[in-house]
Amino acid sequence: xxxxxxxxxxxxxxxxxxxxxxxxxxxxxxxxxxxxxxxxxxxxxxxxxxxxxxxxxxxxxxxxxxxxxxxxxxxxxxxxxxxxxxxxxxxxxxxxxxxxxxxxxxxxxxxxxxxxxxxxxxxxxxxxxxxxxxxxxxxxxxxxxxxxxxxxxxxxxxxxxxxxxxxxxxxxxxxxxxxxxxxxxxxxxxxxxxxxxxxxxxxxxxxxxxxxxxxxxxxxxxxxxxxxxxxxxxxxxxxxxxxxxxxxxxxxxxxxxxxxxxxxxxxxxxxxxxxxxx
Amino acid sequence: xxxxxxxxxxxxxxxxxxxxxxxxxxxxxxxxxxxxxxxxxxxxxxxxxxxxxxxxxxxxxxxxxxxxxxxxxxxxxxxxxxxxxxxxxxxxxxxxxxxxxxxxxxxxxxxxxxxxxxxxxxxxxxxxxxxxxxxxxxxxxxxxxxxxxxxxxxxxxxxxxxxxxxxxxxxxxxxxxxxxxxxxxxxxxxxxxxxxxxxxxxxxxxxxxxxxxxxxxxxxxxxxxxxxxxxxxxxxxxxxxxxxxxxxxxxxxxxxxxxxxxxxxxxxxxxxxxxxxxxxxxxxxxxxxxxxxxxxxxxxxxxxxxxxxxxxxxxxxxxxxxxxxxxxxxxxxxxxxxxxxxxxxxxxxxxxxxxxxxxxxxxxxxxxxxxxxxxxxxxxxxxxxxxxxxxxxxxxxxxxxxxxxxxxxxxxxxxxxxxxxxxxxxx
Numbered sequence: 001x002x003x004x005x006x007x008x009x010x011x012x013x014x015x016x017x018x019x020x021x022x023x024x025x026x027x028x029x030x031x032x033x034x035x036x037x038x039x040x041x042x043x044x045x046x047x048x049x050x051x052x053x054x055x056x057x058x059x060x061x062x063x064x065x066x067x068x069x070x071x072x073x074x075x076x077x078x079x080x081x082x083x084x085x086x087x088x089x090x091x092x093x094x095x096x097x098x099x100x101x102x103x104x105x106x107x108x109x110x111x112x113x114x115x116x117x118x119x120x121x122x123x124x125x126x127x128x129x130x131x132x133x134x135x136x137x138x139x140x141x142x143x144x145x146x147x148x149x150x151x152x153x154x155x156x157x158x159x160x161x162x163x164x165x166x167x168x169x170x171x172x173x174x175x176x177x178x179x180x181x182x183x184x185x186x187x188x189x190x191x192x193x194x195x196x197x198x199x200x201x202x203x204x205x206x207x208x209x210x211x212x213x214x215x216x217x218x219x220x221x222x223x224x225x226x227x228x229x230x231x232x233x234x235x236x237x238x239x240x241x242x243x244x245x246x247x248x249x250x251x252x253x254x255x256x257x258x259x260x261x262x263x264x265x266x267x268x269x270x271x272x273x274x275x276x277x278x
Numbered sequence: 279x280x281x282x283x284x285x286x287x288x289x290x291x292x293x294x295x296x297x298x299x300x301x302x303x304x305x306x307x308x309x310x311x312x313x314x315x316x317x318x319x320x321x322x323x324x325x326x327x328x329x330x331x332x333x334x335x336x337x338x339x340x341x342x343x344x345x346x347x348x349x350x351x352x353x354x355x356x357x358x359x360x361x362x363x364x365x366x367x368x369x370x371x372x373x374x375x376x377x378x379x380x381x382x383x384x385x386x387x388x389x390x391x392x393x394x395x396x397x398x399x400x401x402x403x404x405x406x407x408x409x410x411x412x413x414x415x416x417x418x419x420x421x422x423x424x425x426x427x428x429x430x431x432x433x434x435x436x437x438x439x440x441x442x443x444x445x446x447x448x449x450x451x452x453x454x455x456x457x458x459x460x461x462x463x464x465x466x467x468x469x470x471x472x473x474x475x476x477x478x479x480x481x482x483x484x485x486x487x488x489x490x491x492x493x494x495x496x497x498x499x500x501x502x503x504x505x506x507x508x509x510x511x512x513x514x515x516x517x518x519x520x521x522x523x524x525x526x527x528x529x530x531x532x533x534x535x536x537x538x539x540x541x542x543x544x545x546x547x548x549x550x551x552x553x554x555x556x557x558x559x560x561x562x563x564x565x566x567x568x569x570x571x572x573x574x575x576x577x578x579x580x581x582x583x584x585x586x587x588x589x590x591x592x593x594x595x596x597x598x599x600x601x602x603x604x605x606x607x608x609x610x611x612x613x614x615x616x617x618x619x620x621x622x623x624x625x626x627x628x629x630x631x632x633x634x635x636x637x638x639x640x641x642x643x644x645x646x647x648x649x650x651x652x653x654x655x656x657x658x659x660x661x662x663x664x665x666x667x668x669x670x671x672x673x674x675x676x677x678x679x680x681x682x683x684x685x686x687x688x689x690x691x692x693x694x695x696x697x698x699x700x701x702x703x704x705x
Contacts, residue, residue: 042546045524045525045528045529046528046529047529066318066319125344125348126348126351126352129348129349129352130348130352133349133352133356134352134353139356140356218337218341218345219341219344219345219348222305222333222335222356222357223305223333223335226335230335233337233338233341234310234335234336234337234338235310235336236310236338237310237311237312237338237521241521241524241525241544242310
């Protein structure tokens, strides 16, 4: 009895403490970044102003006045939204087909799709640049970035949706078929309502991945389609400590995603842990 | 009615054409450093005067190199003006990737510091105009050397530098004798290490371009570097480059720092003294030479407007414009570019490092000699150098951290460099 009580008390104390410790460790860089964004570049590297300092909005004002922040932000919103929509548009039917009408090659196709994520992006940088700029004329366009972001995220989205769809009993689909429901009707009226939670968390994760993507969005844009990743990249300096400025730009860039994640954390956790414990 | 509508349409079209004909737009890829950030503001006057609008694309150095290289090599014309350094300018000029630059007499080409001009030229033609240049020098805390009873002289011996570092080294009080680059990268640790190797009589390649990293000069130089930084440097030096050391120095944690002269303009601690880079007696010297410059890619559709902008942005007038700008002043003018800048009393009054910087740049020796059969001081101006430099940089960081012995690191470096050069068809 004593052992049971002790174990229970231990669990009640240990796990929350561990959870809070991990949360603080993960949150600390974001807290530090936000704090630094309110310091001048000079104060940001002075140990005497580590915690106590005179806050300033100088970096934020500078970002808006001199760095055309809203243009970058608008491009991030446009490319992330459309890429997420396009990825789902392609991913939902693909996952549906593989979940409910599997062939003997379905597993191979799923593995192959995932394997495309293993290709190092740098390996195709030159052909991508040459192709999009010199042949297709798509360099630095929203269209190109939307397509690239969609293709990057498509394997993950299909895998996630496939996992959700597999959880839906086949009998329900078959019952629908017997009632004469079309394929589109099956997706729209049966599968999507039942997998709505999974679809929402997949869309959220896809949007976050699109927003944070920083390899191709930096390298396939110049001005017109440049996203916030490019603005952050442009504020890194090898010779000079511009931490205040860099922190302000980074805070403004991750702010919307942090807020979005905060409001949708339930769906995100569901999406990330789905199928992990059975 | 139809005639009126047609006339109105024609007038609108003509007006539109007139606007598009006059509205030249230049897209400029820049490295993100203080001088270039200032230029964006100062150039507002240029736009107001000429009507040429400027789109600035600021990029981190590595990404800039990657983007500009792929754009220029594919003849893409993504940028009208690009920032390149001394490593790229002569190679790209020879390859025809960038336009030769010829400016009017008022530009005063002879005012450009000769070493910088030579480093940005190929066969006497300048392909990139410098907007700031740098060498390397010793920056040290005079209060600490005085307290320790040691002196640091111009072109001092490495033995004396080590002695001074040992005398100032006091880790219990958070002061480290010498702060030097250790972070792997051809422009990071290898920039400094190459100058040490040069001063010990070593070089990257022999006359037939075979790597010479397995020579006694390299071994002596690297043993010295590992010993100096390992014993008298801050912990974790293999992760430190310019920015990390700048932060340490401004926190008062470095007795001395040997690095780019541009660092002097970022130092906020009092009592900094300067000396020319140490040497072990080799005429190649131990101070590096670098310039960030502006060039016009061969594919640019606005080449003439781009050249006109570069002519203004690297002129004496630009230096005056920065010095007299209400947001900047004489402490912010680009240095290491023009001799006339160093003669300006306004500049001399605010730049205590000016004389040391000028002397360092003037004494740098980038030309190929019997001792060093390639152009460049802290790099070799060949296309393969970045690849060789990165491979060796990793080995040097491993030696510094103790993960490998100096001998093993040098052997692995030699082998990697040999494979790269052989594959490139040098021999």
